[in-house]
Every structure is written in structure tokens, then in C-alpha cells.
Amino acid sequence: MTPSPARSPRLLLIATAVLVLAGVVLLTVPPAPSSHAPATPRAAASASAAPATTPGRRGVQSGAHASATASATPAKTADVLVLPPHGEGIAGDAAVQKSLKDAWPADLSGIDEHTLLAAGRGLLRADATGIGRARWPALFGGPDQAIAPAFATAGFRIQAAIARSDGSPDKAVVHLVWAGTDRGGTYTDRRITDWHFTRTTLKGGSTWTPQRRL
Template sequence: MTVPRPASASALPPHGEGAAGDRAIQQALEAAWPADLPHTDERQLGTAGRALLRADATGIGRARWPGYFGRSGHAVAPAFAAARFRIQAAIARRDGGPDRAVVHLVWAGCDRGGTYTDGRITDLHFTRTTPMDTTEKGGGLAWTWQPHM
């Protein structure tokens, strides 16, 4: 028997819940923003968004994103400790047009000062670079990161 939650109860886990709360955060994101992209695009964008955020926070994989980090990929020191960085949830949705998308990410990390915080939010914006019919047939990466204007 399932006991209904009171209307005032949050669907989100309390801060500090750890990985046990990640599924609830993912479900809340998906409920708040219903899917509006083809599954292939959503999967590619989710993978790209996670990789870009991980590169930004930890420094791992920055060479893949020269438009974001510059050619050397090491212009700015990573802000967070790689061992304590975790993406809690991610979704990709349209961002004002068929060739624009945003990846909403919720993540947790320990900064260089030792402060651990979860529930951090980052939005990364992408533009389609490969025609849709090519990507559906298994073509290469169809999206590239764009600064939010």
C-alpha cells in the first residue's frame, strides 16, 4: 500500500541525501519539462552536456571543447575535486527552435575549499550542426555547445 504524500511535501530529496536521491531528482526534471526532442538527439545532448560539465568542473576532457575552454583547454583551473563530483540528473529539451537545445543538469561537488554541495544547477546550450535526417541514420555528433545569449 502506498501512502500519499501531503500536498506540501517536496518531490525532491533533502539536500545531502547522496546518490540515493538522484533518481527522484531525475524524475522531477522529466516531470517538469516533458520530452520534446527525438530520442537520438536527447541522448546525444545528454551525453555531450554531461561531458562538458564534467570537463568544466574537473578538468577531465577539456580538449574536446576548444570553443568553451580555448585551444589549450587549461585556461581556468577546475573548480571542483574530481573524486567528489557527481551529476545527479540531466535532461535535454528544445530551446526556442528545432535546431536549438538546452541541457539542464543537476549536480553535486566538493570545491577546493572542501565544501560539498548538491543540487547545483547548470544549463548548457547547444545548436544543431548536422541535418536531422543525417543524425537519425547514426551520423556523428549533431550538436555543438553555444554560449547562451
């Protein structure tokens, strides 16, 4: 059935009003947030304000959480020992001594260790500089057999020394780290020398006898 001419303009006006109303509704309703939307400026600012962490260093913490973390994970910096650089001088000797003690825990009595350290230091000085060789004629020989010392007395220094057992209760070794200037005038520190000893039992007790170095 064909609509009458009187009704056509009215229907067209109603349809136009409906379309306009629908457009207004679509423009006023905000779009749904997207899961891939970029961070807001405030969130980005918060992320950039967070403390940066570098390798080997914790980020800055505060409050009760920081106290709990510090007590649960004590610092290990003090346990790490770094040897001083060559040429450090007397100031670095304590670190060298500590490194020896940490590497080889004590396993001798205090008396034996004291006796061996005194003998080892004396033997090293006699061997390197010639001072005190008369105490050990079996090791260094008489004046006719004496070998000229290879190091000058000036500048000779024992940096560190420890005495430890050497495989059995009657054997020990004195491990020495030292510095000196050779005949050519070259100064070198952190040189290493070992002196080995055997225990000799006597009626009045025992004594430590140094062995000839090979």
C-alpha cells in the same frame, strides 16, 4: 343562602379528596421530553467512539461504502513528489531525476536526446573538473588558456539531467543537477548548470554544437 352546618364537613371532605387525587395524577404522569435535553449516556458514548479524523486523513470506513469511496477517489499520494534533503547522496538522485522529467516533458527525438545528454554531461565534467576539455578546444582553449578547474574530481557527481528543445527545432538545452566540492572544501549538492546547443546541418546529417557559456 347559607349552607347548613350538617353539609359543611361533607363538602370539605370531598374537596380535600379531589385535591389529593389531582396531586397523585400530576406526580405519576412523566414530563414531556424537552428539545434541549442533554444527550443520554448511550448517545454520548456512541459519539465518543466514532473514529477521529485528522487533517489530510480520511476516517476509517468499512463495508461496501468504503469500497465505493476508495474506487471513486483514488489516492493521490503517489503523484506528489518530495525532493530529498540536501546531503541525501546517491539514494536521492532518482527523485531529482523524476522531478526534472515531470516538470519538463520530453519534446525531442530519442536520438537527439541521447546525443545531447552525452555532450552535456561531458561538458559539465570538463568545465567543473577539467577532465575531457581537449574535446572542446573552442570552449576551453589550449593548455596556455586553460582555467584551473574549480571543483575536485573526487565527489563530483551528476545527479540528474534532461535535454529539451529551446524555443526552436534547431536549439536545445541540457539542464543538469550535480554535486561537487569546491576549492575551499565546501561540498554542495543540487547545483544547476545549463548547456545550450544549436543544430548544424551537414551533408551527412546534422550535429549539435555547444555554445559558449556567458
